[in-house]
Amino acid sequence: MPKRTDIQKIMVIGSGPIIIGQAAEFDYAGTQACLSLKEEGYEVVLVNSNPATIMTDKEIADKVYIEPITLEFVTRILRKERPDALLPTLGGQTGLNMAMELSKNGILDELGVELLGTKLSAIDQAEDRDLFKQLMEELNQPIPESEIVNTVEEAVAFAATIGYPVIVRPAFTLGGTGGGMCANEEELREIAENGLKLSPVTQCLIERSIAGFKEIEYEVMRDSADNALVVCNMENFDPVGIHTGDSIVFAPAQTMSDYENQMLRDASLSIIRALKIEGGCNVQLALDPHSFKYYVIEVNPRVSRSSALASKATGYPIAKLAAKIAVGLTLDEVINPVTGSTYAMFEPALDYVVAKIPRFPFDKFEKGERRLGTQMKATGEVMAIGRNIEESLLKACRSLEIGVHHNEMPELAAVSDDALIEKVVKAQDDRLFYVSEAIRRGYTPEEIAELTKIDIFYLDKLLHIFEIEQELGAHPQDLDVLKTAKLNGFSDRKIAELWETTADQVRQLRLENKIVPVYKMVDTCAAEFDSETPYFYSTYGWENESIRSDKESVLVLGSGPIRIGQGVEFDYATVHSVKAIQAAGYEAIIMNSNPETVSTDFSVSDKLYFEPLTFEDVMNVIDLEQPKGVIVQFGGQTAINLAEPLAKAGVTILGTQVADLDRAEDRDLFEQALKDLDIPQPPGKLLPMKKKQFLQLVRLASQFLSAHLMYLVDVLWKSLKTKKTFVLICVLRLRQVQTTLFLLTLISSDKSVKSMPFQTEKMSLSLVSWSISNVQVFTQVTQWPYTLHKPCRKRCKKQSQTILNA
Known part of the structure; x- marks a missing residue:
């Protein structure tokens, strides 16, 4: 089918600011879509509020509006530009919700603007929990026992009939926002109340928990001629109960039989056809590991975070092709840009394994709730490609930039067995490292699988990694063991650690023996x-x-x-x-x-x-x-x-x-540069310090916090992975005085410390950050409504100086 000629101008809605559940993947999708539409000769108008994105560059679209994605502003732009069509499916939940709002307020009908990609009826059926439930029943697709509720009391009444635990899923929200798993009525009341507030239609789905099932995703595409294909299937390392954005994911799926794959593939294709989506769609399913029973969890009738992952995992440009499908082209007439010879109707095949690991913000928010559930918490993710599970997983681990170069956190060696197992069972952002530590302590894959419901296949892979570690430790400088380790994704640093040598020496040994990637x-x-x-x-x-x-x-x-x-x-x-x-x-x-x-x-x-x-x-x-x-x-x-x-x-x-x-x-070099340029700066002084003095300062800060409520003393003691560097920040924040006493203490391997008083006229900052020796340290600072008495200031300063001079 040729592309449409009855439309000339198309408006694309972006996803707005980066938030959890809606990050850079929509910049990628929107950029691809705009360029794809321009390639086909259409005039493209873009609306987005995020100036940090590629898609808001003037060469990406013919006209770019950096404006709030609200009904008022988008309506103004529609009235001014008078586009023939609107493409909202590349702007995440923001784009979909805006399309729904424009439709419900009659703006699209008034201006004669057609919705491309996913029709309003499909958005409603996929996002409205009641309509979705009805559609699945019509298709004979199994869904967990559930009930649509509009009040907390309705939620409590239904949970009483099916028993706990239950899952709350608000309608029309992003990244599981407002949802969660509830073990009792108290938790249900709290989560349901919040979910109903956050749902734009005041609606939640209360469903029986199927935690422990395998979570499988299918990224599917369909065109106007009803051609449909599976771009990629993906399997979560963590079972159902943890948001897929917070779970480790492997592509293609590793533990399904061909029968199970075909069963879930057929279900996914039947759903996208029933919704009549023209473009990309993500289907999430739960598979019983002990039978062929499965449930449909939910459908995203748009390009999603998983679409970006599937695109990069396969090379298949989902957003680019979705834009072409939206203007009438079909999969069997669009050339796959990767091969340059096959058509887009050809399903991708992978001869490698892709691993995705989420990146969490808990290095900045150490007191945040790290327990994972159905509400997404990761800010980003990394992906790695290898020829086996071990290689892709270990490459992904060292991509995270959290101070590890392997699936190991050395500090976990000091954790007791009881505390370790508690962390293994109660999933947190770092569960992979706790599970790996449990295997190193002799817990069997079978024991861990029983506790976590993680498939034993993946636990066997972690055991294999540990076995290679033991081989390396027992055979230093052995080239055969070195080759095995490198085939399975081990870094030079980890090998050096096990051989008690340096990474440079391991690299040199590899190069001398032509062991190169x-x-x-x-x-x-x-x-x-x-x-x-x-x-x-x-x-x-x-x-x-x-x-x-x-x-x-x-x-x-x-x-x-x-x-x-x-x-x-x-x-x-x-x-x-x-x-x-x-x-x-x-x-x-x-x-x-x-x-x-x-x-x-x-x-x-x-x-x-x-x-x-x-x-x-x-x-x-x-x-x-x-x-x-x-x-x-x-x-x-x-x-x-x-x-x-x-x-x-x-x-x-x-x-x-x-x-x-x-x-x-470097703080010293920077201070010297400012001095050379005759630029005013806070005075600084380099002082020697021992750990004992350092701990005394910690205690001093704590005493002042307890004794004088006119202080806000925020003390951050952070031990880095090297165990050689400690960082302490004491901030004494005063609202009604011009002086803030700021004591910054840094102990590094050279036992140096810097102590600086810091002055400012404004006390309204909400966040203070410093970069010290490539370590980012953030300390929350709040306003304190009291004046610090002069004697207290003198006393604190005097005691601090006494410790430093000791």
Whole structure:
């Protein structure tokens, strides 16, 4: 079917600000869609409120409105632009909810604007819990026993008939917002009340808990001719009960039989056909691990976070093709841009394993509720590709940038068995590391599977990793064991740790014995057809498929997973740097580990390496590509932290040099630079300090907090993974005086400490942050409505100085 000619102008709605459950993946989807529509000759108008996104660049759409995505503003833009059609399915829940609001207020009918992609009836059927339940019953698709409620009392009454635990699922919310699992009436009343408030239609689904079932996702597509296909299926490491955005995910699904796969595939295709969705759709299902029984959990009638993951996992550009389908093209007439020869109707095939691990914000919010449930808490995610589960999982672990380079947290060795098992059973953000520690202590996969309902297949893989650790420890410098470890994703750092040597020596041993990675292409077809996509991942095998070109190249390091303090703005910078490199006549190479971003779209750069952003992995790419240099200044702190080790290894750092980075990051050098420039600054002093003095300062801060309520003393004692660095921040915050006593204490391996009084005229800051030796420390500061008496100030300062002088 040819593309539609009765429409010329299309408005695309973005997803607005980055929030939990709706992050950079919608910038990726929206950018792909806008470019795809322009490619087909349509005029594109974009509405989005997030200026940090690629999609709000003026070359992405013909007209860009950076305005609030509210009924008032979007209606104004519709009246001014008079588009023929509206495409809301690439703007996440924000886009869908806005389309529904425009329709209910009669704006679309008044202006004659057609809705593309997903019809209003389909949005209603997928998002409205009552209509969804009716549709599943019509299709004979099983759903958990459930009831739609509009009041807390209705929720309590239904739960009493089916028993606890129950799950609360609010209608028309994002990332499970307002929902949760309830073990008793008290929890149900609290969660249901909140869920009803957050649902725009004041509606919740109360359903029987099926926690413990396998959670499986199918990413499916359909066109106007009713052609439908499965792009990718994905299996959650964690069972049902944990939001899929907070769970480790593997693609393709690893533990299903062919019969189970076909059963769930048929169910997913029947659902997208019944909804008559034209574009992409995500179907979530629960599979009983002990029978062929399954349930449909929910359907997202739009491009989602899982769509971005499926796109990067397979190379199949879901958002780009969804936009083409929305304007009338069919899957059997659109060429797959990856192969350049097959059509989009061809289902992707994978000859590798993809692992996704969520990135949580608890390094910044240490007192936050870390228990995982049906409400999403992760701010971002990383993805890694390997030839087996072990390789992809360990690559993903070292991509997280949480201070680990393996599926191991050394501090867990001090945790008691009882505390360990409690953490294993009660899922938190770091459960993978607790489960791995349990295996190291001798708990069997069968025992852990019984406690957690995690499939024993994955636990056997964790056991295999531990067995390789033991082999490495027993056979230092053994090349055969080294090869086995590298085939299974072990880093040089972990091997060095087990061999009691350095990572540099392990790397040197590898290079001397030609134990180096090869790079395989992500081609959507498992090498069945010739492909032209420049999208690669590393593995330790045979036949390198990434051929260095004769053109001089520049490597740009991305910023890794989205987290607090390092968001989509760095991806924006990375993409623009690539454009500038290409305009200057160089080959632009990107290296990144985030599946949500525009930078990891293989069409953006000349070559894409989906790899962890560690010294080892970056050097492996450099060894192959031999670039003119590496640019680190657009990848946030992630890339900046790699500048010094890369420079020491002889790599040319382009742009801001390491010495200049140090001058900005190192407090002493920065103070000296300000002094040289005659710029006023807070006075600083470097003092020697012992740990005993440090602990005395902690106690002093605590005493003042107890004794003087006119203080706010927020003390943060953080032990880093190296066990060599400790950070203490004491902030004495006063609202009605011009002086704030600020005591910053840092003990590092060289036992140095810096103590600075800090003055400011305004006391209205809500967050104070410092970067110390590449460690980001955030301390919450609130306003205190009292004046600090002068004697108290003197006493605190005097006691602090006494300790320092001791």
